Amino acid sequence: MSLLVVSDDDVSRITEKLTPHVLMALMALVFVRSSESAKKNGETSSQVVTPLRSVINTPEYTALFMPAHMREFGTSIKVVSVPRSSRDGLPGSTLVLDEHTGAVEAIVNAKGLTALRTAAGSTLATKLVGPAHPHVLLAFGSGKQIEAHLTLLLKTYTSIRQCIIINRTLNERLRTLLDGLRYRFPNVTFTSGSALDGVGQHGFDLKHNVLKADIICTATSSTKPLFRSSWVKVGTHINLVGSYTPEMREIDDDLVKRAGKILVDSREACAHEAGELISAGISPADMVEVGEIVEIDGEGIAERVIETKSAGDVSIFKSVGIGLQDTAIAHLVVKNAIANNIGVRVDYDRKG
Secondary structure, eight states: OEEEEEOHHHHHHHHTTSOHHHHHHHHHHHHHHHHHHHHTTTOOOSSEEOOOOEEEEOSSEEEEEEEEEETTTEEEEEEEEEESSOOSSOOEEEEEEOTTTOSEEEEEEOHHHHHHHHHHHHHHHHHHHSOSSOOEEEEEOOSHHHHHHHHHHHHHOTTOOEEEEEOSSOOHHHHHHHHHHHHHOTTSEEEEEOOSSSBOGGGOBHHHHHHHOSEEEEOOOOSSOSSOGGGSOTTOEEEEOSOOSTTOOSSOHHHHHHTSSEEESOHHHHHHHOHHHHHTTOOGGGEEEHHHHEEEETTEEEEOOOGGGGSSSSEEEEOOOOHHHHHHHHHHHHHHHHHTTOSEEEEOOOOO
16 A cells, blocks of 8 residues: 655645635535534534544644544544744644545645635635625735735635735745735735834835725734724725634724624634634624535535624634644645646555
8 A cells, every 4th residue: 555645845736726716615615514513512423523632742842633534525634733943834744544444545745735725714704704896905924824815815806906915024935925926916016014003114004004905814923903993994804814822812802893793614613712702702602603604505605695794894704723624625635636646655565
């Protein structure tokens, strides 16, 4: 028997050919199955199994082990390490099991996949409750998450003509991100700034840029709001994917409350991990899961009119990530790798 090894470059070759529609349809199915499972009050089902993640702390890193099973795709476990020192991203890999034998069928580099599946969820949420024809897209951060979010949103909304990226510093990573986006989307005007409060370098005005935004995406580790609620115009949609602890916050309480209802990937997870929602006193009753409002049909995604969109004067999607997303995206990558002979095969059964 052989093991398929799918590198980061292999993953990029495969995912760059996946359309936003395919990715959103994939996440729609994941969210529907997750919500169906949650309604069963944690009862074990052969269709969906999502054990709690395991954590191992060492002097150099924290290792996270996240298994999940979904009937439509199979079983996988993602392993992510969080280094104690500052390094280039978080090393992560996903083990995909053969559903007939239980043997490890493939190991997939998950560094870019985590950002892609999160961005696909955010794009789906934006399509559900965000503006139909946005013109200005604003992002906070310059890492893999922001790159994936901007790429999918710009592919999805051809109406966007301006994209603004705000980062703590005007560093090389930001410049590389801008160069890549300008090459891929020549019809969009890209600007950047390093201001996180008031007026920044070279006359960059944070308030002015927030006021223009139709869609705002945040993917930072901030513990205080990045901008004021009063700067956000009516009708704006906000995707929050940075915070994952009660102490982290990317927007203020007033902006959270303006939404009325908060669209989330998982009500249970966000109630315990989403700092913005916890700080604003948002109860589970004020959260609506994507899986509760999206319908699946043979063509992909069928949206229905929902009260979430009209509950406030802005719309918000908060994501902390669920393990089923990793299972679905990893299996899709492996399926494409096998079909297109991508990756390296390693024999690990000695015969004779």
